[in-house]
Structures are given as structure tokens and as C-alpha cells.
Amino acid sequence: MGDDHTSVGNGIPFKSGPQQDTTGIRIWHEVFYVPQKEGEKMAVLLMDTQGLFDNATPEDVNISLLTLSTLASSLQIFNTIRMLDTRDLSYLKTCVEFAKETARSDDPLFKLQALNFLVRDHDGDEPFKYGEEGGEKYMQTIFDSKDGDDKQITIRKQIKESFNNVSCSLLPHPGLGVPKKAFQGTNAELEPEFRQQIKSFVEFIAFPFRLQRKESNKKALTARDILNMIIASDGIFACRVYEPENMIEVNIKSYYATAYEESIIEYDEAMKKIFPGDNVMNDEELKKYHQDAKKNALKVFELTKQMGDGKFRKHYHAHLGKICEDHFDTATRKNNALKNAAQLVKKRKTRKAICEYEKEMQLFLANDCVEPIELMKHHTRTFEKVRNGYGDAINADELQSEVNDLHLKIRFENKQRIDMKKSQSEDVRKSHLYWLVRDLDFKCGKKWRKRLSTYQAVADMAKHHKEIKKKIEIKYRKNALTDIELKYSNKLEHRLEVEYKRALAASRKTTYSESLKEQISRRPIKNEEEKDNKITPQQMRDNMESEHRDKLEEYYEGCFIALKEYFDKLKEMIKERKEKANKQNNKTKxxxxxxxxxxxxxxxxxxxxxxxxxxxxxxxxxxxxxxxxxxxxxxxxxxxxxxxxxxxxxxxxxxxxxxxxxxxxxxxxxxxxxxxxxxxxxxx
CATH class of the missing domain: 1.20.1280 (Monooxygenase)
Incomplete structure (x- = not known):
């Protein structure tokens, strides 16, 4: 009860006045766990039902709420004012008829267990004193009374027969200040007699060893059982059907719905033990476990006691098999997803191992050639190091195949270097050009690798290719030519740049001189716009650079035939690097x-x-x-x-x-x- 300042507002909300505060059925948000014998605990839920049978509430709502709360409760407290009118008992008609109908079964699905009539604002006169003892005497006079018609007498008799336990408690008026708007709900505002009696009443109904479990078939019902019963009853009440036969059929359906759900849980738990979802399983093995789990789930369902005519049993049994197959389909997809993830990881690590091998071999042959026997030894050591470093985390067959291809390519390149080294005495410059081209090819690959750290669009790839090609060709010109050759090459470039600037300036004028038109006409015609002298500055720049490359290649050939040959090789290498980069970029995507x-x-x-x-x-x-x-x-x-x-x-x-x-x-x-x-x- 607390002290004088404790308010009933700390519990289920209330308010004074004729307007109802609770709508429908309100369940207290906290579950109370009450100790029982042999160390067990009982879960207790408190339900508050709105005021019923007033002028504002329709009769079907009254019947629905009262019947539902009675069926769902092991203890129903029927609250009435001043006296227990025999007409109040008629409100339990649907519950009584339901109990009467289910009593025909040896083990009824839902029994009516305990009913307490709580008469508040009672005068407490002799011989009906406040509390349970006076309430028992008062109730006995009501049930033994012969007043009323045959229907009322029959209902009183059936109520005692339908519930396992029927009791009555009498409470005094809480105090004259309670009905007023100023009432705050504190204990200090309640009459001492009322506080004492309400305390005794709570101790009477909530004494741990007096509490009853909600039972069916001599076993305690679970929260799932109660939920399915509420859902099933709601379906009937929504149609405003209150016949006992319909309610029994619905409760049979909820009984099988619970058995069906428990069987699904049995299947899921069995599958979870052998396939928790974080390891890959063989498809055949997973299917075998599924069949065993499905068979066990169906067996669990089949062991449930037969209720009704078997219609719902057959229906849920058939659907249980389909649901197990659906859950197996989900498990199969999850297993396949794990397989794909493992394959992707192995694929990435295999590619990384191949790159490590290639990088190690390139560093070994960075600026020189080696004897074939030394190359073979280094290849063997590097391959073993990479393979042992990754172990089973990679695809060994793919690694072996890729390494073999790379090794053949490296052996061929080493042989070329050896042959070139032998001919250095004959042509030192060719050797220089050879190593220069190889070095530029290596730098070209390095630039591509830097840009391919993330996926690139097709347009970006073309742009990168153009930039890399331009930079590599400039480096080749600066390092391949002698000082004199480079000097005249720069003059050629300067002359072409001057012509470009003059042509660009001329293109911006509305009237062209014949000489400027002649300069523009010397540029290769790329499209129809140029025919009308409407060429853009960028197009002119592209034409100038194309002409510069053509002139430069002619210059290479005129200076030294090998300059042109190695420049052509360099262009082929740049082209190969581009194709390889495109493949790698597509693979990244x-x-x-x-x-x-x-x-x-x-x-x-x-x-x-x-x-x-x-x-x-x-x-x-x-x-x-x-x-x-x-x-x-x-x-x-x-x-x-x-x-x-x-x-x-x-x-x-x-x-x-x-x-x-x-x-x-x-x-x-x-x-x-x-x-x-x-x-x-x-x-x-």
C-alpha cells in the first residue's frame, strides 16, 4: 500500500467522474514472477477491463470483453457496486454456455477456473461483514435464493458448476472525497477502514500458494497458448458470433495453431544446432539434416492430443511440411551465400598471391639479367614462399597455372636481356634503348596500378590512357635522344607550337586572311565542321599533337633507325598495358x-x-x-x-x-x- 503519499496513479491510470478512463482491456506492462512450491515461479499478468454494461457501451462489446477476459484469466474479479444483483449474473451467460459446452469433453481446452465477486461500497451490516467471510455468506444467500425467473435461477446454478472456485469479497466505501474532481488518488485521502480491507482483499487473492495457473489438459498454458486463444476469439467476436459451438471450434483452431508453431520452433532449433549460420555445409549433408528435423517436427505435431473432428489437425499438418521446406530454402540460400563469400575471399587472396610472386620476380630482374639456373632457383623459392604463406586460403591450382604462365614470360624476357647484353659491344645504344623501353614499360604499369586502386569509368580509362601515353612518350624522347638530337627535336616542337598558336588566333577572327586559311587547311580534316572553318580550339590542339607525333616518328627514323623501332615497341607495350588495365578494371567491377x-x-x-x-x-x-x-x-x-x-x-x-x-x-x-x-x- 505504501505511505500516505503513495498514489494509485502509480499503477493503472484512473480518473474521477462518470467518464470511463479504460477502453477495452489494458494489461499492466510488468510481469510479476511469484515464487511457488519446489522453487518454481509463476508469471502473473494484471488485466483491467473497461466499465461494462453502461448506457454508452453496446451489448456486443460488453459480451466480447467480459467473455474474453474471463476465458484468458485464471482468476476473474467481477466488480459491482453496493450489492450483487441477480441480473448482473446474466452477463456471464456466454461464459457459462461455453463452459457447459466444453464440459462434455473429458479434457476441455479452456476451463473457467476462478471467479471472485467484488462488491464495493457495501454497508457492512450484520451478518455480512467486510472481507471474504462476510462476502461468502452474502454470496451464498444470492445463490440459494429462489428469487427471479427460471432463467436467472439456472444461470446462478450453472455459474457455480462452471467455475472451479467462486468467491465473494465485500469492501466499504473508499471515502467521500473519492468521487470529487480534487481527488488525487493518495492513500491519505482514503478511509482507514477501506485501506485495511483492500489490503486484506489483495492478500486473499494474491497469496502465492493460492494463485492458480491458467491450465489446459492438466498443464500450464504458455503465453503463446493465451495469445492464440485471444486471436482466435477476436476473429469470432469481430463477426459478432457468440455461440458456444463457434467458440469451441475457434479454440480448437488456436490449440492446433500453438502446436503448429511449437513444431516450427522445434524444426528451427534442430536446424540451428547443426547449422548455426556461420560455417559452410555440404548440400547433401544439409538436406539430410533438414529431412530429419522436418520428420521430427511432424512427429511432435502428430503427438498432440486429438481435438475436434480433425479438420484443423489435417490442415496444419499439411502446412507444417510446406513451412519446413520454406525454412530449408532460407537455410540453403544462407549456405550458398556463405559459399560465395568464401569463394570471393579465396579468389581475392589467390590474386594477391599471384601479384606478390610477380612483384618479387620483377624486382629480381629489375635492371639486369641472370643465369637461367639462378632464375629457376629464385622462381622455386618465391613460389614456395607465396604458396606456404597463404596455405589453404587460396586456390592452389589457379596459383600454379598463373605462376607457370608468368614464369614462361619472365624466362623469355630474361633470355632477351641475355641476348641483348651479349650484343652490347656491337650496339651500346640499342642496349640503352632496350633497357629504357623496359623501364618505361615498368613505369607505365606502375602508373596504371596507382589509378586502378579503385574502379574507373570507361571515359576515365580513356583519359588515363591518354595522359600516361603522353608522359611515357615524353620520357622516351628525353632519354633516348642524344643532346644534339634532343635540341633539334625541341625546335621542331617549338615550331609546331607557334603554328598552332597562330592558327588558333586566326580561328577567333571573323575574317581570315588567305595565309591564315592556308595554315588552318594544312591541319588534317577531322570532321565536317572544319570544312566550314568552325574547328574548336581543342580540336586544333589534338590535331597539332597528332601532327607532332607523326613528325617526331619521322625524325626518329631519320636520326637512327633503332629509335623508331623501339618507339614502336614502346607503343605496343603501352597498348598492351591499356588492354590489361581494362581487363583488371572490369574484374574489379x-x-x-x-x-x-x-x-x-x-x-x-x-x-x-x-x-x-x-x-x-x-x-x-x-x-x-x-x-x-x-x-x-x-x-x-x-x-x-x-x-x-x-x-x-x-x-x-x-x-x-x-x-x-x-x-x-x-x-x-x-x-x-x-x-x-x-x-x-x-x-x-
Whole structure:
């Protein structure tokens, strides 16, 4: 009870006056665990039902709420004012008829257990004193009375027969200040007699060893049993059907619904033990475990006691097998996702191992050639080091194949270097050009590797190729030519630059002189615009650079024939590097898409499992399901559109990612719609 300042407002809300405060049935948010014999604990829930049988509440609502709260409770407290009117007992008609109908079964599904008539504002006159003893005498006079018609007498008799225990308690008036608006609900505002009697009443009904469990078939009902009963009853009350036969059928359905759900849990628990979801399993082994778990789940369902005519038993038994298959499908997809993840990791590590081998061998042959026997020894040592370093984390066959190809290429290159080294005495400059081209090729590859740290768009790849090619060709010109050759090469470049600037200046004038037109006409015609003298500055720059390359190649050939030959080789190498870079860039894109697909598959599986659990507990309609998926899809797309994501990913790959995300969640949505339709068919 607390002290004088403790308020009843600390519990279930209330307010003074004729207007009701509770609507429907309100369940206290806290579960009370009461110790029992042999160390067990009983979970106790408190329910408050709105005021019934007034002028404002329809009769069907009165019957629904009273019947539902009585069926769901092991102890129902029937609250009445001043006296227990025999007409009040008629309100329990539906409950009594239900109990009478279920009593025909040896083990009724839901029994009416305890009923307490709480008469408040009683005068407490002799011989009916306040409390349980006076209440028992008062109730006995009501039930033994012959007043009223045959129907009322029959209901009084059936109430005592329908409930296992019927009791009555008398309470005094709480105090004259309670009905007033100024009442705050504190203990100090209550009459001492009322406080004493309400304390005794609570101790009487809530004494730990007097509390009764809600039971069925001589076993305590679980929260799932009660929930299914409430859902089933709600379906009947919504149709305003209160016949006992219909309620019994619904309760049989809820009985099998509970058995069905427990069988599904049995299947899920069995599968979780052998497949927790973090290790890959063999498909045949997983299927065998599924068949055993499904067989056991069906057996658990079949062991439930037969209720009714078997219609619902057969229905839920058939659907249980389908649900087990659905759950197995989810487990299979999760297993495949784990397989794909493992394969992607192994693929990345295999590629990394190959790159390590290639880098080590390139460093070994960076600026010189070696004897073939030394090259073979270093190859063997490097390969063993890489293979042993990664162990089973890589694809050994793929590593072996790639390393063999690289080794053949390196041996061929080493042989060329050896041959070139032998001919150095004959042509030192050719040797210099050879090593220069090899060095520039190595630098070209290095530049490409730097740019390919992330995926590049096709337009960006073309731009990178143009920039790298230009820089490599400039370095070749500066390092391949002698000082005199470089001097005249610079003069050639300067002359072409001057011509370009003069032509550019002329193109900006509305009237061209004949000489300037002649200079412009010397540029190669690229398109129809140039025919009308409408060539753009960028086009003129491109034409100038193209002409400069052509003149430079002619200059190379005129200075030294090998300059042109090695320049052609360098261009071929640059071209090969470009093709190789394009392949690697496409591979990076494929890996990114594969990784996204894998992660999306994991997210979709988790979301589907969460939705399945939610749909097991409450009803989902199509609009809510579509809205739910739209929110999930939107959250992923918002991440892609964030500034942080756009900092690391370019717009072209983001658009492809958006397409993949939409496709994955749309597929999942269609699947969940089909599942929900099957569930609705089962419930119907």
C-alpha cells in the first residue's frame, strides 16, 4: 500500500467522474514472477477491463470483453457496486454456455477456473461483514435464493458448476472525497477502514500458494497458448458470433495453431544446432539434416492430443511440411551465400598471391639479367614462399597455372636481356634503348596500378590512357635522344607550337586572311565542321599533337633507325598495358558487384527471417509489407547517395549498385508476398 503519499496513479491510470478512463482491456506492462512450491515461479499478468454494461457501451462489446477476459484469466474479479444483483449474473451467460459446452469433453481446452465477486461500497451490516467471510455468506444467500425467473435461477446454478472456485469479497466505501474532481488518488485521502480491507482483499487473492495457473489438459498454458486463444476469439467476436459451438471450434483452431508453431520452433532449433549460420555445409549433408528435423517436427505435431473432428489437425499438418521446406530454402540460400563469400575471399587472396610472386620476380630482374639456373632457383623459392604463406586460403591450382604462365614470360624476357647484353659491344645504344623501353614499360604499369586502386569509368580509362601515353612518350624522347638530337627535336616542337598558336588566333577572327586559311587547311580534316572553318580550339590542339607525333616518328627514323623501332615497341607495350588495365578494371567491377550481391543476399535473408517472425505474431497486409520493403530499399539507396559514399564511389558505379539493390529487394518482396498469401490461406 505504501505511505500516505503513495498514489494509485502509480499503477493503472484512473480518473474521477462518470467518464470511463479504460477502453477495452489494458494489461499492466510488468510481469510479476511469484515464487511457488519446489522453487518454481509463476508469471502473473494484471488485466483491467473497461466499465461494462453502461448506457454508452453496446451489448456486443460488453459480451466480447467480459467473455474474453474471463476465458484468458485464471482468476476473474467481477466488480459491482453496493450489492450483487441477480441480473448482473446474466452477463456471464456466454461464459457459462461455453463452459457447459466444453464440459462434455473429458479434457476441455479452456476451463473457467476462478471467479471472485467484488462488491464495493457495501454497508457492512450484520451478518455480512467486510472481507471474504462476510462476502461468502452474502454470496451464498444470492445463490440459494429462489428469487427471479427460471432463467436467472439456472444461470446462478450453472455459474457455480462452471467455475472451479467462486468467491465473494465485500469492501466499504473508499471515502467521500473519492468521487470529487480534487481527488488525487493518495492513500491519505482514503478511509482507514477501506485501506485495511483492500489490503486484506489483495492478500486473499494474491497469496502465492493460492494463485492458480491458467491450465489446459492438466498443464500450464504458455503465453503463446493465451495469445492464440485471444486471436482466435477476436476473429469470432469481430463477426459478432457468440455461440458456444463457434467458440469451441475457434479454440480448437488456436490449440492446433500453438502446436503448429511449437513444431516450427522445434524444426528451427534442430536446424540451428547443426547449422548455426556461420560455417559452410555440404548440400547433401544439409538436406539430410533438414529431412530429419522436418520428420521430427511432424512427429511432435502428430503427438498432440486429438481435438475436434480433425479438420484443423489435417490442415496444419499439411502446412507444417510446406513451412519446413520454406525454412530449408532460407537455410540453403544462407549456405550458398556463405559459399560465395568464401569463394570471393579465396579468389581475392589467390590474386594477391599471384601479384606478390610477380612483384618479387620483377624486382629480381629489375635492371639486369641472370643465369637461367639462378632464375629457376629464385622462381622455386618465391613460389614456395607465396604458396606456404597463404596455405589453404587460396586456390592452389589457379596459383600454379598463373605462376607457370608468368614464369614462361619472365624466362623469355630474361633470355632477351641475355641476348641483348651479349650484343652490347656491337650496339651500346640499342642496349640503352632496350633497357629504357623496359623501364618505361615498368613505369607505365606502375602508373596504371596507382589509378586502378579503385574502379574507373570507361571515359576515365580513356583519359588515363591518354595522359600516361603522353608522359611515357615524353620520357622516351628525353632519354633516348642524344643532346644534339634532343635540341633539334625541341625546335621542331617549338615550331609546331607557334603554328598552332597562330592558327588558333586566326580561328577567333571573323575574317581570315588567305595565309591564315592556308595554315588552318594544312591541319588534317577531322570532321565536317572544319570544312566550314568552325574547328574548336581543342580540336586544333589534338590535331597539332597528332601532327607532332607523326613528325617526331619521322625524325626518329631519320636520326637512327633503332629509335623508331623501339618507339614502336614502346607503343605496343603501352597498348598492351591499356588492354590489361581494362581487363583488371572490369574484374574489379565484377568483384564489387559480386560482393554487393553477397552482402545484399545476407541482408535479405536476415530481413525475411525477421519479417517471418513478425508475421507469426501479428497480421501484415500487402500495403504494409510493400511500405516496409520500400523503407528498407530507401535506406540502402540513401547510403549510396550520401556524400561519404560518393567520396569513395563514382556516380556510374553507384547507379549500377542502385539497380542491383532494387532488383534484390523486389525479388524478396515478391517472395514474402507469396509467403504471406500462403499464411492467410492457412488462417482462413
Amino acid at each position: 565484377e568483384n564489387m558487384i559480386s560482393e554487393l550481391n553477397r552482402k545484399l543476399e545476407e541482408e535479405v535473408i536476415v530481413e525475411e527471417e525477421r519479417l517471418q517472425r513478425m508475421m507469426n505474431d501479428r497480421y501484415f497486409d500487402m500495403d504494409e509489407l510493400e511500405s516496409h520493403y520500400e523503407k528498407i530499399k530507401r535506406s540502402f539507396l540513401d547510403v549510396l547517395s550520401s556524400s561519404a559514399t560518393q567520396f569513395f564511389l563514382r556516380s556510374h558505379i553507384i547507379k549500377e549498385f542502385e539497380s542491383v539493390i532494387k532488383e534484390k529487394f523486389d525479388e524478396s518482396l515478391e517472395k514474402m508476398k507469396k509467403k504471406m498469401l500462403r499464411t492467410l490461406i492457412v488462417e482462413l
